[in-house]
Amino acid sequence: MENFEQFLAKWPRERRARIAENATEEQVLVALRKDTLQPEDFLVLLSPAAAPHLEDLAQRAHELTLRYFGRAVNLFTPLYISDVCTNQCRYCGFNAKNTQPRRHLNMDEIEAEARVIADMGLQHILLLTGDARKLSSPEYIADAARRIKPLFASVGVEVYSLTEDEYRLLIAAGVDSMTMFQETYNPELYDWLHPAGPKKDYSFRLNAPERAARAGMRSLGVGALLGLDEFIQDAFCTGLHAWWLMRHYPGVDVGISIPRICSHEGSFDIPHAVGDRQFVQYVTAMRCFLPRSGITCSSRESAFMRDHLIPLGVTRVSAGVSTAVGGRATEADNSGQFDITDHRSVEEMTAALAGIGYQAVVKDWEDPTTTHA
Amino acid sequence: MEDKFILGGVELKSRLFIGTGKYSADNLIPAVCEASGAEVITVAMRRVEKGQQGIVAHIPRSMRLLPNTSGARTADEAVRLARLARAAGCGDWIKIEVISDVRHLLPDGYETAKATEALVKEGFTVLPYINPDLYVARACVDAGAAAVMPLGAPIGTNRGLRTKEMIGILIDELDVPVVVDAGIGRPSQACEAMEMGAAACLVNTAIASSADPVRMAAAFRAAVEAGRNAWLAGAGAVKAPGEAAEASSPLTGFLR
Numbered sequence: 001m002e003n004f005e006q007f008l009a010k011w012p013r014e015r016r017a018r019i020a021e022n023a024t025e026e027q028v029l030v031a032l033r034k035d036t037l038q039p040e041d042f043l044v045l046l047s048p049a050a051a052p053h054l055e056d057l058a059q060r061a062h063e064l065t066l067r068y069f070g071r072a073v074n075l076f077t078p079l080y081i082s083d084v085c086t087n088q089c090r091y092c093g094f095n096a097k098n099t100q101p102r103r104h105l106n107m108d109e110i111e112a113e114a115r116v117i118a119d120m121g122l123q124h125i126l127l128l129t130g131d132a133r134k135l136s137s138p139e140y141i142a143d144a145a146r147r148i149k150p151l152f153a154s155v156g157v158e159v160y161s162l163t164e165d166e167y168r169l170l171i172a173a174g175v176d177s178m179t180m181f182q183e184t185y186n187p188e189l190y191d192w193l194h195p196a197g198p199k200k201d202y203s204f205r206l207n208a209p210e211r212a213a214r215a216g217m218r219s220l221g222v223g224a225l226l227g228l229d230e231f232i233q234d235a236f237c238t239g240l241h242a243w244w245l246m247r248h249y250p251g252v253d254v255g256i257s258i259p260r261i262c263s264h265e266g267s268f269d270i271p272h273a274v275g276d277r278q279f280v281q282y283v284t285a286m287r288c289f290l291p292r293s294g295i296t297c298s299s300r301e302s303a304f305m306r307d308h309l310i311p312l313g314v315t316r317v318s319a320g321v322s323t324a325v326g327g328r329a330t331e332a333d334n335s336g337q338f339d340i341t342d343h344r345s346v347e348e349m350t351a352a353l354a355g356i357g358y359q360a361v362v363k364d365w366e367d368p369t370t371t372h373a
Numbered sequence: 374m375e376d377k378f379i380l381g382g383v384e385l386k387s388r389l390f391i392g393t394g395k396y397s398a399d400n401l402i403p404a405v406c407e408a409s410g411a412e413v414i415t416v417a418m419r420r421v422e423k424g425q426q427g428i429v430a431h432i433p434r435s436m437r438l439l440p441n442t443s444g445a446r447t448a449d450e451a452v453r454l455a456r457l458a459r460a461a462g463c464g465d466w467i468k469i470e471v472i473s474d475v476r477h478l479l480p481d482g483y484e485t486a487k488a489t490e491a492l493v494k495e496g497f498t499v500l501p502y503i504n505p506d507l508y509v510a511r512a513c514v515d516a517g518a519a520a521v522m523p524l525g526a527p528i529g530t531n532r533g534l535r536t537k538e539m540i541g542i543l544i545d546e547l548d549v550p551v552v553v554d555a556g557i558g559r560p561s562q563a564c565e566a567m568e569m570g571a572a573a574c575l576v577n578t579a580i581a582s583s584a585d586p587v588r589m590a591a592a593f594r595a596a597v598e599a600g601r602n603a604w605l606a607g608a609g610a611v612k613a614p615g616e617a618a619e620a621s622s623p624l625t626g627f628l629r
Contacts, residue, residue: 066582068529070395123422153419250474251446292476292529357397363427366419366457368442368450 004244005206008185011240013233016043020232023047032056037289039240045285046235054281061284061313064291071358074294074316075349076124077117078158080325081105081144085130087197089183091225091261091268094130096197103325104135107147112329114148120320120346123153123363126179131160131199138166142173149174154365156219160198161208167215176367177219178212179257179296180205184228185237193228209241213249220245221296223257226274226282235282239289246290255294255316256286262300262339276305280312287313299342306342307356319349319360376605378572380413380550381466381498381519383437387412388567389597390439390552391590392577393420399431401586406433409590415468415575417443418454421461429463439500441468448487455492467492468522468554469501478528482509486516493517502554505539507546514549521547522554522575525566529578531558534565544570560589560596567600568608 023044031041032053044050050057082104085094093100105113117125127144129136136159145155156177157170167178184190187202194200209220222241224234238256245254260279261270274282286295296316297306306317321340322328344352350360378385390413393402406414414436420428421440432438440458445451448471455467469492471484485501486509492499493516501513505523513521523540526532533556534540544551550572557563563574576593583589 067531067578070578070581071397072395246476250476253475292478354398359396359398361420363422364419366421366444366454368445368454370453370457 001248003207004210004241005203007244008206008237008240011039011237013186016233016236017230019043020047020236023049025049025053028053032060032288039236039243039289042239042243042285042289043232043236045288046232046281050285051277051281054277054284057281057284057288058312061287062311064287065311065313065315068292069294069315072361073310073314073353073358074124074361074364075122075319075346076126076154076156076316077120077122077318077320077346078126078128078323079110079113079117079148080128080323081110081113081141082129082132082136083325084132084135085197086133087131087199088195089197089199090193090195091183091228102130105326105330107143109326109330110144111147113326114151116328117320118151121362122320122346124156124365125152125154126156126158126177126318127175128158129160131197133160133198138162138169142169142175145170145173145175153363153367156221158221161201161205162211164211164215167212167217171216174367176217176365177221177253178209178217179221179223180208180212181223181225181257181259182206182238182241183225184234185224185241186229186233189229209245209254210248213245213252217252219253219255220249221255221257221294223259223296225259225261226279227261227270227272230272231274231278231282235285239286242290242293246293253294254290255296256290257296257298258283258286258314259298259300262341279305280309283309283313299340299344301342303342303344303352307352310353310356310358317349319344319346376601378550380572385412385437385573386410387594387597388573388601389563389593390415390554390573390575391580392575393417393428393432394577395581396586399428402428402431403433404587405580405590406436408587408594409580410594411436411590413437413439413466415439415441415577416463417441418458418461418463419444421458421463423461437466438463439466439468440464441502442470442488443472445469445471445488446473446481446484447471448484448491451484451488452491452495455488455497456495459497465496466498466500469499480504480524482506482512485509486512489513489518490516500552505536505543507539507542510543510547514547518549520550520552520572522552524555525553525562526556526558528555530556531579531582532556533558533562537565537569540566540571541569560592563593564596564600564603567597568603570604571600573597 028050158179224238294315297314299321391411393416440463442451442454526535552573553566554575
């Protein structure tokens with residue numbers, strides 16, 4: 001079977017750009033009426049031709065979101081367990097060249113931090129590390145998952161790319177979901193953005209979600225870091241990636257994350273900043289293309305933006321977020337991976353959701369592989 | 374005319390089952406229960422919290438819980454979730470959902486029948502969620518299912534009785550109650566299922582995603598009752614528009 005990278009080669013950059021540039025209003029209206037969208041339709045809905053129809057897109061996205069997800073939004077929170085990193089991603093606060101102090105939590109510290117999160121009432125947690133295979137090894141991540149699993153219904157990871165066997169190791173330790181941001185689906189740009197470090201291997205990262213699916217991961221999340229490449233390119237490739245994974249691994253829940261680049265430690269000029277209207281076009285077109293896929297919006301986005309995106313398709317948000325390592329139960333390091341703009345606690349987020357007619361759901365998973373008496 | 378509805382040895386007065394997902398607030402559930410008149414309510418084990426906090430705490434004590442195995446991809450996983458449901462105090466009724474295609478959420482008939490067999494042996498009252506496939510339905514019934522729950526349309530779509538013909542066959546052929554589950558979007562569609570002879574309907578999305586879930590619950594209650602009464606009464610002959618009152622050239626006119 002071909003992998004996603006081989007499939008993506010059938011959608012060269014020029015083809016994507018040509019379809020988007022030549023998209024007509026008629027094509028937009030047809031796509032909006034279709035029950036099932038093909039990748040070409042998705043591209044049309046992301047195109048400039050769809051921009052004047054943003055309200056129609058929003059109405060359709062709202063209807064689909066209500067139908068498949070109701071008025072319920074899942075809450076989770078990230079737990080950064082190490083920010084030691086050997087990569088030099090030009091846009092990232094954990095860049096190895098940044099001289100900030102680093103922290104690497106031991107198992108007792110991880111459990112202490114996790115207990116604070118569990119006490120906040122959350123049951124879905126996402127473990128994150130920098131890319132430092134020797135220090136934050138797959139075994140270290142698995143040990144962390146095993147240690148905190150009794151406290152949570154769901155443990156996810158957002159870590160560097162692993163091999164299929166390493167994903168199996170994590171699954172055996174209780175991990176049920178993995179998120180992998182490709183950052184950009186433009187290989188040349190990717191190469192420039194990642195001057196050194198293991199993350200430089202574009203293909204290994206691109207095919208990581210598929211390796212996780214083969215290993216038996218229940219839930220996958222993909223996403224591009226919007227703002228690096230031209231909007232239409234990475235927006236389309238993200239949806240295509242999720243669509244392809246769903247077609248080939250139908251038992252796996254595939255969701256999308258929608259990070260938009262923001263300021264960080266050091267200086268980085270955002271090459272293709274994505275404005276709010278375009279961002280909304282992205283979320284709503286994605287909802288139309290993948291009606292049953294969860295869409296995660298992190299606290300990079302403002303409270304205002306997050307609250308308004310929920311009726312349009314966002315089904316999962318973080319709350320009570322810290323992107324620093326430690327800080328809840330143990331001493332914090334000084335700076336996070338990126339600046340968060342929505343600082344709301346779990347209680348505040350729950351109240352805000354109720355205010356717009358939505359329910360915060362803290363538990364939406366039960367590991368069916370656990371044996372009960 | 375007496376019209377008893379016995380399911381798993383229990384007599385139920387309401388033929389409307391409801392769900393707990395997709396609500397804007399779980400505290401709507403008691404009012405929906407009351408307005409619907411339902412006695413059976415399904416809840417996904419993935420939503421059930423330890424100590425029955427959260428969603429279960431909002432379900433009135435008078436309701437009979439029908440926990441479901443949402444998230445299971447194999448018979449083994451469904452069995453594990455059913456045992457968890459029992460251990461968590463959710464009772465012995467279980468709705469089996471085994472779904473290994475999360476894009477369409479269509480039930481896996483083979484795994485569902487296997488799970489039915491295993492759970493009946495463990496003393497559960499088993500209600501399998503199935504495609505309206507006669508062979509799968511028979512396998513579940515042979516394994517001891519208390520009812521079968523065929524889908525009217527893919528779950529959550531509100532598209533109504535797209536599988537009407539197949540559900541009709543199950544109603545005709547099976548000796549257990551047929552509870553139409555999934556896809557019912559409007560009270561008129563629930564009414565139609567009941568007119569066909571379905572024993573009951575399970576409705577979640579159409580109520581939960583309504584702008585006024587309590588009123589919609591009341592509407593479904595009336596529709597299910599109306600459909601059941603119509604089925605009991607027996608429909609009269611119906612003429613299609615334009616259909617001639619009498620055939621102009623009788624085919625039996627030669628009989629003198």
